[in-house]
Amino acid sequence: MARVFAQVVSYWGQPAATIRQALGYDAAGEVADLKRNVRVLNGTATLAPLLGLLGTVVGMIQSFDALGGRVGSARGEALAHGISLALVTTAAGLVIAAVSVTAYYYLLNRVDVLVRELDDNARKVIDLVSSEAIRPTSMADRRPSYSGPIEHPRHESRTH
Numbered sequence: 001m002a003r004v005f006a007q008v009v010s011y012w013g014q015p016a017a018t019i020r021q022a023l024g025y026d027a028a029g030e031v032a033d034l035k036r037n038v039r040v041l042n043g044t045a046t047l048a049p050l051l052g053l054l055g056t057v058v059g060m061i062q063s064f065d066a067l068g069g070r071v072g073s074a075r076g077e078a079l080a081h082g083i084s085l086a087l088v089t090t091a092a093g094l095v096i097a098a099v100s101v102t103a104y105y106y107l108l109n110r111v112d113v114l115v116r117e118l119d120d121n122a123r124k125v126i127d128l129v130s131s132e133a134i135r136p137t138s139m140a141d142r143r144p145s146y147s148g149p150i151e152h153p154r155h156e157s158r159t160h
Contacts, residue, residue: 001118004030008125016130031115038107045100052093059086
């Protein structure tokens with residue numbers, strides 16, 4: 001917000017339309033920077049389940065491998081280990097994705113709220129610094145411009 005307001009102030013005395021146009025480019029850049037950082041969470045939410053699925057496939061490969069080459073209790077242990085690996089990686093991927101999606105939407109909402117606040121406050125500042133808002137400040141212009149008759153209250157004396 002500070003960078004955007006500094007830009008608005010740098011256009012002090014310009015027409016409001018000119019300031020709004022210049023501000024549109026700067027504000028769009030600031031919003032893009034905010035959203036770029038939030039997009040990392042979106043990528044994490046997308047990739048985490050895929051990595052969990054990859055772990056599931058690796059675990060299942062180990063499980064099927066255990067069925068073919070071993071005998072007795074070693075076969076059962078290897079099968080259990082492969083299934084365990086498959087389930088752990090799936091669960092980890094889903095947990096990471098759930099946390100990432102939650103954080104992503106929370107921060108995306110915060111960015112939207114900040115953009116609305118920025119827009120509202122920028123309008124107020126533009127109205128204050130634009131050439132349409134600047135008024136003359138000479139002493140002659142500060143005097144009241146009332147030209148009607150000045151009426152004084154009448155005091156009547158009471159006689160008894």
